Amino acid sequence: MISEKMEQMLNDQYNKEVFSAHLYLSMCSYFLDRDLDGFANYFSIQAKEELQHAEKQFDYVHEVDGKITIGAIDAPDSKFNSIIDCFEQTLAHEKLITKSIYGLVRQALDEGDFATHTFLQWFITEQVEEESSVKALLKKLEMIGDNSSALYLLNDELLKRVLVA
Ligand SMILES: [Fe+2]
């Protein structure tokens, strides 16, 4: 059983994960349009991962006798200035999500809701990985600058990314 407040916060988080999926699909679309299939693949998988996060939260809330209410999802940006702009926005967004997860953890601890606290540990680890992998890609992009051969190689590398369940 979870509290109404915890249920509400997990609902909000669920909707944020779905928004994240839409944001990354929007970036996928930007890259497909620019014929950068590797970058498009990276964001397509990123979007699928976000839907997996949402699904985990959906299942958990129902497992503890709560209910998920699907809310209106804001439209993400559809215009991006550059490749780096996409990754900078991704990093900024992931930082917001990390903050949001930390808020959930704090609430779970305040309530002595140790089940939800344990459930959230997976997301804490996931956010560390998310931020660190985006930062690493940003560094690579800075090194690449306007070297199109290097960009071609990175695009090829990102084409190899696969979805891990
Ligand atoms: Fe997520």
Ligand SMILES: [Fe+2]
């Ligand atoms: Fe994420």
